[in-house]
Amino acid sequence: MDNFRKMWTELGMDLELHDQLIQDMSSLHKKTHLSQQNRPKTMDRFDRSFHSSHSGRVAEILEFRKNGGKMIGTFCIFVPDEIALAAGVLPLPLCGGSGWAVSYADKLFPRDICPLIRSTFGMALSKTCPYASLEDFAVGETTCDAKKKTWDLLGMKVMEVPQRRNEADRNLWLEEVYRFKGMVEELSGITVTADGLLETIKLVNQKRSALQQIDEFRKLDAPPISGLDALLVAQVSMNQDIHAFIKDTQALIEELQERVDKGISAYSEQGKKILLAGSPSPMGYAKVHHIVENSGLQIVADESCTGLRYFRDLVNEDLNDLDEMMKAVADRYFGIDCACFSPNSERIENIQKLIKDYNVKGVVQSILQYCHTYNVEAKIVEKSLKKIGIPSIKIVTDYSQEDIGQIRTRIEAFAELLMD
Amino acid sequence: MDNFRKMWTELGMDLELHDQLIQDMSSLHKKTHLSQQNRPKTMDRFDRSFHSSHSGRVAEILEFRKNGGKMIGTFCIFVPDEIALAAGVLPLPLCGGSGWAVSYADKLFPRDICPLIRSTFGMALSKTCPYASLEDFAVGETTCDAKKKTWDLLGMKVMEVPQRRNEADRNLWLEEVYRFKGMVEELSGITVTADGLLETIKLVNQKRSALQQIDEFRKLDAPPISGLDALLVAQVSMNQDIHAFIKDTQALIEELQERVDKGISAYSEQGKKILLAGSPSPMGYAKVHHIVENSGLQIVADESCTGLRYFRDLVNEDLNDLDEMMKAVADRYFGIDCACFSPNSERIENIQKLIKDYNVKGVVQSILQYCHTYNVEAKIVEKSLKKIGIPSIKIVTDYSQEDIGQIRTRIEAFAELLMD
DSSP states (O other), X not given: OHHHHHHHHHTTOOHHHHHHHHHHHHHHHHHTGGGOSSOOTTHHXXXXXXXXTTTXXXXXXXXXXXXXXXXXXXXXXXSOHHHHHHTTEEEEEOOOOOTTTGGGGTTTSOTTSOHHHHHHHHHHHTTOOTTTTTOSEEEEEOSSHHHHHHHHHHTOXXXXXXXXXXXXXXXXXXXXXXHHHHHHHHHHOOOOOHHHHHHHHHHHHHHHHHHHHHHHHXXXXXXXXXXXXXXXXXXXXXXXXXXXXXHHHHHHHHHHHHHHHHTOOSOSSOOOEEEEEXXXXXXXXXXXXXXXXXXXXXXXXXXXXXTHHHHSOOOOOOOOOHHHHHXXXXXXXHTOOOTTSSSOHHHHHHHHHHHHHTTOXXXXXXXXXXOHHHHHHHHHHHHHHHHTTOOEEEEEEOSOSTTHHHHHHHHXXXXXXXXO | OHHHHXXXXXXXXXXXXXXXXXXXXXHHHHHTGGGOSSOOTTHHHHHHHHHHTTTHHHHHHXXXXXXXXXXXXXXXXXSOHHHHHHTTEEEEEOOOOOGGGGGGGTTTSOTTSOHHXXXXXXXXXXXXOTTTTTOSEEEEEOSSHHHHHHHXXXXXXXXXXXXXXXXHHXXXXXXXXXXXXHHHHHHHOOOOOHHHHHHHHHHHXXXXXXXXXXXXXXXXXXXXXXXXXXXXXXXXXXXXXXXXXXXXXXXXXXXXXXXXXXXXXXXXXXXXEEEEEESOOOTTOOHHHHXXXXXXXXXXXXXXTTTHHHHSOOOOOOOOOHHHHHHHHHHHHHTOOOTTSSSOHHHHHHHHHHHHHTTOOEEEEEEETTOHHHHHHHHHHHHHHHHTTOOEEEEEEOSOSTTXXXXXXXXXXXXXXXXX
């Protein structure tokens, strides 16, 4: 631990505030994940990875950078990992999930933008983000107004995610993916080759496949892993070293299979199966998942960016030519059913399919406050669910703890409604 | 008046609620515009046009439609008037400025989106918008998250405004302008020709030139027209028949010249010159303008969409070829310095130029609540102003009257600071 304190000091961090942040995150993790009764044993690996995200993982990256490695910060699942990795650059998602950090963003941002952005930059501004001085640069994107203008404010590099799904949009996005390739190649001095890209495509596919496999278990009558833990696995997947993560998921998948064979469920009681939809839940944030599963409901699918939206689709591996691979990568990301697209009927269709595949009985839309895209789209989702007789509830919330009682009351009423 | 009541009934409107809306709008107009001391006489024409926007103007459009004319509703200055008009289609901006209507939107929208959208659709939902049943269709755009997702919710036609200013964006936008041409041609059955488009380019240029000429007078030491009245003229320009509007502005320009010759100012006292920046002020909304000018300050320039952003640039008229004209139209709109662009350095440069040209001593940033783009960009504007020693203040507000006292206090303090 002393070594880490030395490292944090060298990274220019505020140790006192950072202690507060870590304490806050650990205490929340204890109250949510660790308070569950029937966890798979292997989850302790992911608990450790969660805790090491500000310590051991930072030390790894520091070492990687000392040996000439390059790292970029990202804030969205639209930034293509495969291409960064193929240029020898480590892409690290830096979206903040800590409510503790939010108020530190007030000197830079209006208060009425989403807690995700405020938490992310609240950590940077309070000198409690260990990655702030580690990244070579950060790459933003144009998926929402508040993020888009934040990149302008900070003078950051930006990838333009188009807003519609026409041919011109697809072309623009492909150009952006090439431009991104140029950025990371310039940073590392390593040119992306067909062989190199194919290798990283396969590697990232392997990671997403592992997440898919874990999700498959959640389709069962008695899921061997909770929605809260599946969220933690997805959150960790965005921070941990990809090889180590794949290894840990293999162990988890083995244990989940054993549990299924022995008839061990993650839930001690029967409960209605729920789809969680809406805004992402970055590492450190699991408020709605926790409340929902504490109310006797089972989150068996999560279609957010920290759920299926991140790992639903793989990149076609059956290619030899670099340009074809670039196009395949671009296509895979262009298919993400983000609410930034107008219209976004793909998402409505995906949700309908999930409801069948996961035998879902109700939907909880978890919307981060001031996230206009998911908040307005929630009306479209609600309407489409009504048509097929699936009850849904929309929770608009932030990272604070103050509305927990109120949300619990609403979710419990929703759970009762589902029991009828 | 009885004729209008008959017309409103035939349009399916709620007469009782509409009476309330009209009373609210008239009473506000009296308190703000009509309470000014030194108004140009010609402003009574624009007062009339303001009042007729729900009566005489509607009757005109009804007549136009009876004779086969087509009308489309628009919500943004990115939708190119020139092209609609060249296809014989009347484009009518429908952005609501009435605080009265806002709460009627609550059944459709989240409360935490901007009052402009809520007012617009609050009027439609409360059956107090006479245009709702008059438009053949409405064309939205992708300039902000809340509007973009509103179009999805309502299944509307959408023009994609790109988010950056690269070549791929310019190409995408040109395609969108062609797509819009197709939409209006299909609606009217009239094909846009080079001659036809050149004529409407000249016509719209004439309207924007008139607005520019009025603005020129505001550069003088003693402006013959107030910022509040200049705003009304701009608001009316988006509703009134274009020919009638140009005629009225010619009369106003003549009177303004006379006033200048006689040394008549719109302001009875000396006051510091202010630039108003930020979100638009649609017809019916003049809260911040009113408070600022009532605090002894003079708004001599307004860079918003209901100000210079609407009429700063003309379309090149020196062309013969239809495709060249289409490109010229697209280029003109692509140059709009909207906060939807990332980055939007053009706007910062334009503001700096305005400050010199209009001898501005302070800037009021008027931001509609939950308008993330202008709200976050306000920080960039503020920073750029600090560098050149121009004080600025940011007012985040909605269409309600409740925060008037608070805003007045802040603006008065700002005015005192400028006097020092």
